[in-house]
Amino acid sequence: MxxxxxxxxxxxxxxxxxxxxxxxxxxxxxxxxxxxxxxxxxxxxxxxxxxxxxxxxxxxxxxxxxxxxxxxxxxxxxxxxxxxxxxxxxxxxxxxxxxxxxxxxxxxxxxxxxxxxxxxxxxxxxxxxxxxxxxxxxxxxxxxxxxxxxxxxxxxxxxxxxxxxPSISHHLKKIDLYTSLYAEGVYRRGKKFSYMKLFLSPLGAFLRRYIFKKGFLDGFEGFVLSVMSSYYTFLKYLKLWEKEKNEKTFHSR
The missing domain is CATH 3.90.550.10 (Spore Coat Polysaccharide Biosynthesis Protein SpsA; Chain A)
Incomplete structure (x- = not known):
């Protein structure tokens, strides 16, 4: 081989x-x-x-x-x-x-x-x-x-x-890129924004990493990445909301 x-x-x-x-x-x-x-x-x-x-x-x-x-x-x-x-x-x-x-x-x-x-x-x-x-x-x-x-x-x-x-700034840059790509991808497929997902999914993301996956055993870094996972989830739905809002504004002109 x-x-x-x-x-x-x-x-x-x-x-x-x-x-x-x-x-x-x-x-x-x-x-x-x-x-x-x-x-x-x-x-x-x-x-x-x-x-x-x-x-x-x-x-x-x-x-x-x-x-x-x-x-x-x-x-x-x-x-x-x-x-x-x-x-x-x-x-x-x-x-x-x-x-x-x-x-x-x-x-x-x-x-x-x-x-x-x-x-x-x-x-x-x-x-x-x-x-x-x-x-x-x-x-x-x-x-x-x-x-x-x-x-x-x-x-x-x-x-x-x-x-x-390697740094918080590096992580934030990745989150910004990936959430933008996520919002663009699901918007093209016709997925609709949901307030319920915006509010509940970030909490679920934090609990999944920090509690159910035992991220608390990873020390303070485990807490930080669990919070960042929650932020990532919140931001990807927020950007989907923004895309829908901008599209409606464009067509209403």
């Missing part, structure tokens, strides 16, 4: 060296799809022998499907530009390369939030990331995309180490 590692990048120099270092021993090719980086992203990628391509970003589904089309090996491992393949997971992927009996595999993502590994509120967090190239495609809305695999699925041991939130 041969393996492509596919990564989307945009100003990704912060962690990209560590990310590429973690996959260079298992990848038969590394494929980078960049959307206009202005930092050292391209330089770092080329230093690892990666194949680098450019496409203007529109949404995650189409961007990742284009990335998939650029990968040429039998299998594809999709990782983000801030995800490091842990040693146990790396060994599992090596095993799959020799004797894999499934068409796709879930991996467990362990997230580092503000310098702390989150072992409850966001864990376990299974994502389908490794698949046979000809049997997979990305589906979903403008955000919250998922990999669909036509065939049997398995699970891999080990963790994909996600260095996603």
């Amino acid at each position: 041969s393996l492509s590692v596919g990564i989307l990048t945009f100003n990704s120099e912060r962690y990209l060296k560590e990310v590429l270092e973690s996959v260079k021993s298992i990848a038969d090719e590394i494929v980078i799809l960049d959307s206009g980086s202005k930092d050292r992203t391209i330089e770092i990628a080329k230093s690892f022998g990666a194949k680098v391509f450019f496409r203007k970003f529109d949404n995650f589904v189409s961007q990742k499907n284009y990335l998939l089309s650029l990968c040429k090996k039998e299998w594809v491992l999709f990782i983000d530009d801030d995800e490091v393949v842990g040693n146990e997971l790396k060994a599992e992927i090596e095993r799959v390369k020799k004797e894999g009996s499934f068409d796709g595999y879930y991996v467990n993502v362990l997230t580092n939030y503000l310098g702390r590994w989150i072992k409850y509120a966001w864990y376990p967090d299974w994502h389908l990331r490794l698949a046979k190239r000809e049997k997979c495609k990305w589906i979903g809305d403008l955000v919250h995309e998922s990999l669909k695999v036509d065939g049997k699925l398995g699970y891999l041991k080990g963790n994909l180490l996600h260095y996603s939130y």
Whole structure:
């Protein structure tokens, strides 16, 4: 089995060296799809022998499907530009390369939030990331995309180490982007704003992370991310309300 590692990048120099270092021993090719980086992203990628391509970003589904089309090996491992393949997971992927009996595999993502590994509120967090190239495609809305695999699925041991939130400001920027994409996506599908969801869903999001997933065991960081999850939920519905309001104002002129 041969393996492509596919990564989307945009100003990704912060962690990209560590990310590429973690996959260079298992990848038969590394494929980078960049959307206009202005930092050292391209330089770092080329230093690892990666194949680098450019496409203007529109949404995650189409961007990742284009990335998939650029990968040429039998299998594809999709990782983000801030995800490091842990040693146990790396060994599992090596095993799959020799004797894999499934068409796709879930991996467990362990997230580092503000310098702390989150072992409850966001864990376990299974994502389908490794698949046979000809049997997979990305589906979903403008955000919250998922990999669909036509065939049997398995699970891999080990963790994909996600260095996603180094600061509160970074988290807020992601929330702003993802909530805008969410509102645009559901608005296009005709989903209507609901005051009940605006008021109740944020509370549910907080309780789910902090109480039911035992985020309180993640310390103060667990409390913060639970509050931020609640804020994310509130903001995505608020932006849907804003889109409906702006559309009504436009047509009433």
